[in-house]
Amino acid sequence: MSLQRLTSSFVPTGLNSHNLAADYKAVNLGQGFPDFSPPKFVQEAFCKAVNGGPLMHQYTRAFGHPPLVKSLAKFFSRIVGHEIDPFEDILVTVGAYQALFCAFQALVDEGDEVIIVEPFFDCYQPMVKMAGGKAVYVPLRPKAEGKGVLSSGDWVLSAEELASKFTPRTKAIVINTPNNPLGKVYKAEELQMIADLCIKHDVLCISDEVYEWLTYDGVKHVKIASLPGMWERTITVGSGGKTFSATGWKVGWAISSGHIMKHMKAMHQMSVFDCATAAQEAVAQGFEREYELFGTPESYFQQLPAMLNHKRKKLASCLESVGLQPIMPEGGYFMITDISSVKVDFSDQSTEDEPYDFKFVKWLIKEKGLATIPVSAFYSSEHSKEFDKYVRFCFVKEDSTLDAAEDILRRISQ
Amino acid sequence: MTSRHTHSKRIEGLDKNVWVAFTSLAADPSVVNLGQGYPDIPPPSYVKQALAEAALVDRMNQYTRGFGHPSLVKALSQVYGKVYGRQIDPFKEILVTVGGYGSLFSTMQGLVEEGDEVIIIEPFFDCYVPMVRMAGAKPVLIPLRLVKVRKKTITSADWFLDPDELSTKFNSKTKAIIINTPNNPIGKVFTRDELQMIADLCIKHDTLCFSDEVYEWLVYRGHQHIKIATLPGMWDRTITISSAGKTFSVTGWKLGWSIGPEHLIKHLQTVMQNTLYTCPTPLQEAVAQGLLRNFDLMGQPECYFSSLAEELEGKRDRMAAIVKEAGMTPVIPEGGYFMLVDVTSLNQDLSHILDDEAYDYKFVKWMIKEKKLAAIPVTAFVGDESKKQFEKYIRLCFIKQDSTLDAAGEILKNWSKV
Numbered sequence: 001m002s003l004q005r006l007t008s009s010f011v012p013t014g015l016n017s018h019n020l021a022a023d024y025k026a027v028n029l030g031q032g033f034p035d036f037s038p039p040k041f042v043q044e045a046f047c048k049a050v051n052g053g054p055l056m057h058q059y060t061r062a063f064g065h066p067p068l069v070k071s072l073a074k075f076f077s078r079i080v081g082h083e084i085d086p087f088e089d090i091l092v093t094v095g096a097y098q099a100l101f102c103a104f105q106a107l108v109d110e111g112d113e114v115i116i117v118e119p120f121f122d123c124y125q126p127m128v129k130m131a132g133g134k135a136v137y138v139p140l141r142p143k144a145e146g147k148g149v150l151s152s153g154d155w156v157l158s159a160e161e162l163a164s165k166f167t168p169r170t171k172a173i174v175i176n177t178p179n180n181p182l183g184k185v186y187k188a189e190e191l192q193m194i195a196d197l198c199i200k201h202d203v204l205c206i207s208d209e210v211y212e213w214l215t216y217d218g219v220k221h222v223k224i225a226s227l228p229g230m231w232e233r234t235i236t237v238g239s240g241g242k243t244f245s246a247t248g249w250k251v252g253w254a255i256s257s258g259h260i261m262k263h264m265k266a267m268h269q270m271s272v273f274d275c276a277t278a279a280q281e282a283v284a285q286g287f288e289r290e291y292e293l294f295g296t297p298e299s300y301f302q303q304l305p306a307m308l309n310h311k312r313k314k315l316a317s318c319l320e321s322v323g324l325q326p327i328m329p330e331g332g333y334f335m336i337t338d339i340s341s342v343k344v345d346f347s348d349q350s351t352e353d354e355p356y357d358f359k360f361v362k363w364l365i366k367e368k369g370l371a372t373i374p375v376s377a378f379y380s381s382e383h384s385k386e387f388d389k390y391v392r393f394c395f396v397k398e399d400s401t402l403d404a405a406e407d408i409l410r411r412i413s414q
Numbered sequence: 415m416t417s418r419h420t421h422s423k424r425i426e427g428l429d430k431n432v433w434v435a436f437t438s439l440a441a442d443p444s445v446v447n448l449g450q451g452y453p454d455i456p457p458p459s460y461v462k463q464a465l466a467e468a469a470l471v472d473r474m475n476q477y478t479r480g481f482g483h484p485s486l487v488k489a490l491s492q493v494y495g496k497v498y499g500r501q502i503d504p505f506k507e508i509l510v511t512v513g514g515y516g517s518l519f520s521t522m523q524g525l526v527e528e529g530d531e532v533i534i535i536e537p538f539f540d541c542y543v544p545m546v547r548m549a550g551a552k553p554v555l556i557p558l559r560l561v562k563v564r565k566k567t568i569t570s571a572d573w574f575l576d577p578d579e580l581s582t583k584f585n586s587k588t589k590a591i592i593i594n595t596p597n598n599p600i601g602k603v604f605t606r607d608e609l610q611m612i613a614d615l616c617i618k619h620d621t622l623c624f625s626d627e628v629y630e631w632l633v634y635r636g637h638q639h640i641k642i643a644t645l646p647g648m649w650d651r652t653i654t655i656s657s658a659g660k661t662f663s664v665t666g667w668k669l670g671w672s673i674g675p676e677h678l679i680k681h682l683q684t685v686m687q688n689t690l691y692t693c694p695t696p697l698q699e700a701v702a703q704g705l706l707r708n709f710d711l712m713g714q715p716e717c718y719f720s721s722l723a724e725e726l727e728g729k730r731d732r733m734a735a736i737v738k739e740a741g742m743t744p745v746i747p748e749g750g751y752f753m754l755v756d757v758t759s760l761n762q763d764l765s766h767i768l769d770d771e772a773y774d775y776k777f778v779k780w781m782i783k784e785k786k787l788a789a790i791p792v793t794a795f796v797g798d799e800s801k802k803q804f805e806k807y808i809r810l811c812f813i814k815q816d817s818t819l820d821a822a823g824e825i826l827k828n829w830s831k832v
Binding site for chain 2: 047058095109276
């Protein structure tokens with residue numbers, strides 16, 4: 001049973017924070033979802049789908065609603081530089097989460113090794129385990145210590161360390177760009193280094209790109225699948241929830257070469273069979289609109305990062321003003337901050353055995369009413385002690401929420 | 415350049431799927447589709463309305479609680495608390511999943527281990543066997559058998575499990591038995607005595623019971639849906655699976671739920687948090703609204719749980735009549751929205767079709783092509799050893815508009831005409 005492989009102590013960070021934050025009525029900069037609504041055009045598309053004909057409420061094509069796979073194929077072919085077949089190369093899933101699950105279950109066997117770059121979105125670890133795979137970790141590390149305000153771009157992989165992780169048993173490497181929690185957006189050269197190793201060792205690449213539209217300061221998101229030799233070995237995962245600020249719709253997808261996708265399709269038809277119709281229809285409409293407006297100021301893919309950039313800067317300056325050291329993210333909607341300068345008396349006995357950042361986060365929620373996520377939760381036990389002085393803030397929130405957080409932080413620093 | 419890598423062993427041999435094969439054949443708009451089980455009648459308007467309203471609330475478009483949206487699990491606790499006659503903890507004894515299918519998957523992955531045996535009654539909803547195999551366990555099959563009696567009409571009640579045969583299937587490796595009542599495709603509604611027989615064996619061998627009850631509200635006059643979990647000693651060892659799609663005629667919403675004791679449900683919840691984390695929020699909110707509305711109407715004719723069954727009974731009878739007129743023999747279902755039809759008496763010669771497939775597969779493909787009428791072959795629902803027993807049956811879905819049933823009627827009336 002695949003479940004035996006999971007330790008009972010694992011609880012995803014999102015889940016934990018959600019519960020605690022609710023219990024303490026905290027200002028929630030923890031779990032990663034917007035506290036504002038999806039854009040009007042996509043909400044309208046959803047209502048239109050709901051009020052559409054009877055077929056909008058019945059089963060659609062198992063591997064993806066035809067209008068959606070067609071619009072995804074059209075949209076992404078242009079970006080990847082490869083003609084994507086809507087019916088062979090795409091699988092629509094219940095959120096990017098289920099796309100990841102399908103990929104691991106369909107492709108990872110007992111004893112296979114899967115390289116995970118840290119810090120990693122917490123589900124990769126149990127998913128690899130559940131598939132019987134062995135996770136091999138390699139951390140991103142800050143380039144230079146104590147050099148003023150760091151950027152996520154300063155956190156890099158060591159070429160030698162990465163190369164040493166590849167063995168004859170390596171099945172896949174998982175990358176996440178833009179990265180959660182760090183916000184790193186891998187540069188083309190960094191992806192090329194990873195690609196070279198994948199090709200050399202004949203390894204698959206699972207590329208989680210759910211935050212692909214959220215890059216700042218002119219940084220470009222690069223798809224590893226677009227590099228030579230990578231299309232046929234990469235599974236690119238995307239998210240309607242993150243793309244259109246509608247995380248509750250749970251529409252995601254995986255795009256890959258047909259010979260890999262057919263296995264993920266088999267897994268999908270064995271686990272959920274198909275996904276809800278109306279939400280897929282709405283996401284399809286969203287992509288149709290964005291296809292026409294791509295690169296123009298009316299594009300949501302321009303407007304959302306512009307709006308979030310303002311919030312990113314607001315949060316960073318607020319954190320700095322209270323003496324914390326944020327790592328400026330190049331992408332995504334999270335920011336991690338070094339909290340070692342904050343002196344706290346942890347009188348809460350219940351967290352005694354926990355890592356420093358876990359203690360800090362619990363204290364921050366219970367005593368100060370501000371919810372965040374401890375960053376060592378995104379690391380393997382091998383490396384978590386090196387990174388237990390950071391917490392993650394989500395800035396995809398209304399300005400009023402960010403203001404409330406600022407008030408709390410000011411009061412702490414006084 | 416091909417990779418040395420291939421797929422994982424767990425999906426070996428699981429790529430074939432009857433739905434994927436037959437839905438594309440039936441997709442031709444000129445084909446009258448009585449194949450895949452979904453309504454072409456609209457869902458109740460208040461349920462669509464609830465969804466449209468939920469989508470306008472900011473918070474409803476973002477993540478909700480992983481194991482089930484609070485308002486939904488509370489509504490489920492209310493409705494099923496009444497049906498079961500017991501307190502059901504909304505947070506510990508319920509899991510919301512992606513359709514009944516997702517509940518089946520979470521159950522198998524959460525509770526079935528490598529080397530276990532799982533008893534499956536034929537004919538079975540086709541995913542049970544591959545899901546059991548994917549969990550590393552061995553499916554042990556036992557067919558329902560038609561006990562031929564001297565009477566004009568055959569019904570799903572004429573199909574039985576042989577008690578002696580069933581008890582031989584249980585051994586120390588048996589982890590669970592899967593039952594489906596009302597049954598897809600036959601429409602059998604297991605009686606209290608039949609369920610008691612199964613329960614006795616579960617208790618004797620300390621086996622779990624996975625009860626697929628997605629058609630629980632669709633039971634026709636003279637029959638009653640009984641929940642095996644309500645029999646003595648069964649609550650603690652049963653997972654009961656239901657479907658919003660079948661309950662509210664919204665199969666495209668893909669929401670379902672599992673109800674059971676905390677010590678079992680917690681494993682399904684662990685699977686959920688590692689597979690897809692949470693189900694869509696606005697859909698869950700709308701289903702909660704639908705449940706609460708009908709909870710208040712339970713026992714009254716306006717309650718959708720009973721009004722849909724009444725509407726379908728008329729369609730069932732109509733379908734049976736037109737099938738008989740065409741010279742085929744229907745098996746009248748006691749529940750569900752499918753009807754088995756015996757095509758033996760048509761003596762349709764398919765020897766010109768050289769594919770190595772069972773008779774019903776050939777028949778259905780031929781029927782779609784030549785007669786423009788789609789059905790599903792019943793051997794898709796049985797193991798190899800039982801194929802001969804079932805290969806003269808096709809499955810028709812009758813949760814269709816009268817115009818669709820009329821169109822099918824026209825085709826069947828003109829069957830013998832070239």
